């Protein structure tokens with residue numbers, strides 16, 4: 600997938616500001632857990648500074664994560680900002696202006712999103728998670744398992760008393 604923008608006009612009109620807006624789509628990734636993306640939209644502007652073109656803006660995206668505790672899918676919206684310089688001779692592949700004076704901002708947008716994703720992913724701050732013993736979702740029901748019984752030396756005795 601790509602998101603191509605022609606920057607030719609801006610190179611002939613140094614300093615002039617050009618607005619851009621683009622709907623983008625990203626493939627799902629496995630990045631500290633499965634993540635998929637919806638409704639990604641980038642808005643911003645670019646302008647030439649000498650032979651370079653700077654792109655600045657923000658990307659709005661809805662991310663679908665798996666909860667770290669209960670494994671349920673949940674969605675969260677984010678806005679991430681970016682500002683990067685493109686040039687014909689850039690050492691970074693993602694920031695090269697092509698011979699036809701176009702750029703592909705898709706890799707830049709994707710990197711922006713990936714590098715800003717939260718490490719902790721919880722459906723709610725106080726998600727109770729799954730029971731370690733029987734696997735029941737403790738947000739919806741309760742079970743009679745007691746945590747840490749295996750480690751409790753008195754667990755055996757309890758059985759004898761019963």
Ligand SMILES: [Zn+2]
Nearest residue numbers: 666669722726
């Ligand atoms: Zn959860």
Ligand SMILES: [Zn+2]
Nearest residue numbers: 730733742744
């Ligand atoms: Zn249980």
